[in-house]
Amino acid sequence: LTHYDKIVVDDFEQVENHGVDVSYRACNEGYIAKESIVNLGEIIVNNKVGRLSKEDKILFNPIGMSIHDVSEAFRVYLNAKKKGIGVKLPLWEHPYWF
Numbered sequence: 001l002t003h004y005d006k007i008v009v010d011d012f013e014q015v016e017n018h019g020v021d022v023s024y025r026a027c028n029e030g031y032i033a034k035e036s037i038v039n040l041g042e043i044i045v046n047n048k049v050g051r052l053s054k055e056d057k058i059l060f061n062p063i064g065m066s067i068h069d070v071s072e073a074f075r076v077y078l079n080a081k082k083k084g085i086g087v088k089l090p091l092w093e094h095p096y097w098f
Helices: 012-018 022-028 040-044 066-083
Strands: 006-009 037-039 058-060
Touching: 006 040, 012 022, 012 037, 037 040
Parallel strands: 006 037, 006 058
Antiparallel strands: none
């Protein structure tokens, strides 16, 4: 990580809360400066600059994959169904995939 000019993450606050991400550990242990870590959203809305020059080396280090969110949501759904709680949302009359 020390070879990169900037590290872009989804959300550094989440990275800090997880406490296990490699960019957090490198920052926490003093290998990289916290200022070199930038949230992707800040670049998108022009609050922070992404690449300063063609020579900049930037690492994008997302902290999660959406498949994890989907699998966790499915686990929550099954648990709610088992307990008989929750509200079924009428998103469509018939599922598209059947």
